[in-house]
Amino acid sequence: MSKERLSELLTELNAELNDAGDVDDDTRELLERLHDDIDRLTGETHSTAVDRAKHLESRFAANHPVAERIAREFADLLAKMGI
Secondary structure, X not given: OOHHHHHHHXXXXXXXXXXXXXXXXXXXXXXXXXXXXXXXXXXXXXXXXXXXXXXXXXXHOOOOHHHHHHHHHHHHHHHHOOO
């Protein structure tokens, strides 16, 4: 797994949320922060990226199962990368 896969997942997640249309502002802000974390994957500790991905996963569990799966994959991938 790699940074390219993170970018792919972020694109998938954005597309899923745009299709859903009923995502609250707090969740969208959290997603933007996760995007920023991914963009800064150089040398900095990014445990916050994993935390944000897990938080998104829990928010999506009930209403957005595809987005939940993508967020879970994000968190798993970040953890495997040691980020």
